[in-house]
Amino acid sequence: MDAELLLAHALGVPRVALLTRDDVDGAAAARFAALLDQRAGRVPLQHLTGRAPFRHLELAVGPGVFVPRPETEQLVEWALAQLAGVDEPVVVDLGAGSGAIALSLAHEHRGARVTAVERDPQAIEWTRHNAALRAAARDRPVTVLAGDMTDPALLRDLDGTVDLVVSNPPYVPDGARVPREVADHDPPLALWGGPDGLDVVRGLLVTAARLLRPGGALGIEHADQQGSAVPALVRATGEFTDVADHPDLAGRPRFTTARRTTRD
């Protein structure tokens, strides 16, 4: 699959066009060989093509930004279900990276007013770039904000008004073994989450509880070993109800959801 996608990239054609192609000129063959060498050296496919498919979008990616993963598409599916029937929901994506979640929500819910928060100065350049491309394609513009999702002053003007907070935060426990594509090419800030992987999640729960309106929805992606730990952390705040965990398509625990407590 990777070889086909790289050959198509070297030729500048869609993958399906390979089916009817029976020869490759010398220049394209040389480009293909160079790409194969890099891929064999464990450079991620998406860094070589410069693109990552995610739901209905194709995002620009490269060094300095986390490559969006297919598992996260289900978190977006869940998020869209929470927004169904709300004309102009207020949405915050904490840790936006390429903008995969924020821009998909804006694309698939045309009325959503989405803010994407990103702390990494390199990654946010990709967030801004992809947001500009989507705005040019006439999606409702997403607000991109440089900030720390654990900062008590973040987005103070939205306190108690947000319909949905969604996040795919860094959650890999420090020192865990990850594939070379990940270790060498995903940005450290996108991966490592402290001794149990949940340092950033603890801070994001405080921010989410402050931002969400009563009844507002929270969705957080996590590692497959954190299917009990993250729901327990969410419950322990005392700020959320309806805490549930959801599997990915491979059946592994993948994201936790909850609703902001409604007080009488």
Ligand SMILES: C[S@@+](CC[C@H](N)C(=O)[O-])C[C@H]1O[C@@H](n2cnc3c(N)ncnc32)[C@H](O)[C@@H]1O
């Ligand atoms: C796992 S990546 C997810 C990126 C994107 N949302 C996705 O699903 O592909 C986590 C992102 O959170 C950002 N991040 C990490 N810590 C953060 C913090 N404290 N505040 C804001 N963003 C943070 C990282 O730079 C990275 O872009």
